[in-house]
Amino acid sequence: MSLKEFSDIANKEYEYGFKTDIKTELIEKGLNEDIVRKISAKNNEPDFILEFRLKAYKHWLTMEEPDWALLDYPEIDYQALHYYAAPEKPKEKLKSMDDVDPELKRTFEKLGIPLNEQKKLANVAVDAIFDSVSVATTYKEKLMKHGVIFCPFSEAVEKYPELIKKYMGSVVPHTDNYFAALNSAVFTEGSFVYIPKDTICPMELSTYFRINAEQTGQFERTLIICEENSYVSYLEGCTAPKFDTNQLHAAIVELVALDNAEIKYSTVQNWYAGDPKTGKGGIYNFVTKRGKCLGKKSKISWTQIETGSAITWKYPSCMLIGDDSIGEFFSVALTNHHQQADTGTKMVHIGKNTKSTIVSKGISVGKSVNTYRGKVQMNKSAKESENFTQCDSMLIGDECSANTFPYIDVRNASSNLGHEAATVKVSEEQLFYCQQRGISLEDALTTIVNGFCADVFKELPTEFAVEATQLLSLKLENTVG
Amino acid sequence: MFEIKDLKASIEEKDILNGLSLTIKPGEIHAIMGPNGSGKSTLAKVISGHPDFEDPEGDIKLDGKDILDLEPDERANEGVFLAFQYPVDIPGVNNSEFLRMAYNAKQKYQNQPEIDPFDFESLIKEKLTVLNMKEAFLSRPVNHGFSGGEKKRNEILQMLMLDPRVVILDETDSGLDIDSLKQVSDAINHFKSENKMILIITHYQRLLNHIVPDTVHIMADGKITKSGDKSLALTLEDQGYDAFKDNQS
Secondary structure (H helix, E strand, O other): OOHHHHHOOOOOOOOOOOOOOOOEEEOOOOOOHHHHHHHHHHOOOOHHHHHHHHHHHHHHHOOOOOOOOOOOOOOOOHHHOEOOEEEOOOOOOOOOHHHOOHHHHHHHHHOOOOOOOOOOOOOEEEEEEEOOEEEEEOOHHHHHHOOOEEEEHHHHHHHOHHHHHHHOOOOOOOOOOHHHHHHHHHOOOOEEEEEOOOOEOOOEEEEEEEOOOOOEEEOOEEEEEEOOOOEEEEEEEEEOOOOOOEEEEOOEEEEEEOOOOEEEEEEEEOOOOOOOOOOOOEEEEEEEEEEEEOOOOOEEEEEEEEOOOOEEEEOOEEEEOOOOOEEEEEEEEEEOOOOEEEEEEEEEEOOOOOEEEEEEEEEEOOOOEEEEEEEEEEOOOOOOOEEEEEEEEEEOOOOOEEEEEEEEEEOOOOOEEEEEEEEEEOOHHHHHHHHHOOOOHHHHHHHHHHHHHHHHHOOOOHHHHHHHHHHHHHHHOOOOO | OEEEEEEEEEEOOEEEEEEEEEEEOOOOEEEEEOOOOOOHHHHHHHHHOOOOOOOOEEEEEEOOEEOOOOOHHHHHHHOEEEEOOOOOOEEEEEHHHHHHHHHHHHHHHOOOOOOOHHHHHHHHHHHHHHHOOOHHHHHOEEOOOOOHHHHHHHHHHHHHHHOOOEEEEEOOOOOOOHHHHHHHHHHHHHHOOOOOEEEEEEOOOHHHHHOOOOEEEEEEOOEEEEEEOOHHHHHHHHHOHHHHOOOOO
């Protein structure tokens, strides 16, 4: 047994690949103005949302799909997808968790996200989103007592239109990029979080995204607003069933932090990655995530564990506008089999004395391609600012590849930048050393990879750090031997 | 009893071990000395199952059980421990977590339950005292940023924790200052008992002043050319390897 035999990659079954058999209400395939209107009508939206959608749709028509990423995939036929899929529900509104379709409850339970009042996760409030709709949100009342709003996006549109009007599209405008324009036209559901002034959110908030319907796109929007002196830690998790066809996921996440506010946003992404042998199927994940540190001394921290999807195109970014604001990006991206990931971050320093930290760990296994792409921009106004970047790549086997594209753009003389990068190969000597201490080859590999990612894992909320470690070991199963 | 019989191994079609035989009885300490390139370190690697050496021929038996076809981790769990000449760094992996993982791997192999974390902690503290090591050592990543001496001591700490039956010390004395050499030797002497079998690979006689071997072997061209008691090491130091070149016993 040796590293030379790495090519012999077994097919570890994707644990979350099951499909829920449930009656689904679909809007017919295709994308045109009429479809956009239909989506809006399904959600009973006010006019300003419909106008926003139509504007975005018209703009999208003028745009071209970006091709600068190091990703190779067949052309996406945007007319061959459903843009709305929802489990059929009773006409009347759900009054409590007991009214949720038991099949759906079972689905989330299988995914480790129990929604029942008795079984729900301790100290984590969950918004469970199934295809285009939110199924349930736990702990809503408890949060409300603290003035914290945590609800599906559609509910926020209905109940808090002023906040939506003010902030939707303020961080990621509909003109931002091709996928952002598409999302702005057809988005369905997502989560909305509002933390009032002087409030520390009393528990972790979490959204769990599940794509179930075949040939469907999921286009959610998440908006998180933290008023002055407030704090929230938010986590999203994602899975999807196994299909031979690709599913499209194009989400937008917007974060706004005012004076002294802090948002910690963590992602554990485990969408179906496609067939291990042929690379068929899997999620195409094109996501625009951006946070605005609007206030003085505000802080936004992104932590992402990316292990799934056939294609990942994702650059969670920070606009450091307020003086003394802080942006952070901690990332582990593991690609295996035929997966391709082009991911990284953008830190735009605008305010004085702003600081950013980037720690990226890319792990490539099998025939996968793993790219870090990051930009640090320091404007003229961003005097005395600092950035530290560390991007490391680990290669396992000799059929995969790792790339690093750091862009640095500094327009003032008083700022400081530090950049470190390393590429390491898991060596036979490391594996042998572990084995000589009685540790099996598989455990040895997991241990070495976990060690490589330690700097990022320690940034995850404790509840999820264990999960991330386990997920990684699951993903690495049978990669040696 | 640890028996090696007619062991042959090659790498990239070059023969390194040419029919080496060696028997260590419980309670015995053997030393192998030999010039550079005589195959000493290869012997250590082949015994522990390093993947560079494919399909070695011959027999390696521990208490009558053939271990030559076992995976490296299985051999380790059968009780074979190699103190590496060049211990390997594992960045980001905490020393005590690593040790606990190794300890529990052995427990599992023997169908024993995992060690209780508190028991593990008191065990490891006890062993640290033997080596005169500080507790802070445990929270550092495995061998990462360690000095040469710290790495060697860490190997011995692992040996004490895993309590193997057969220990191969591959040039454990190299890179140690006099004080560290003494501490490491004391720890090995403390470890030594009626049922342990120890094989010391070294260039120099100085380690053997601290750990007294029952038998000394001289190795050349992939086999043992002469064996004797501890005085052989002194003669060797005096006369050099050349004196033993054509003097096969």
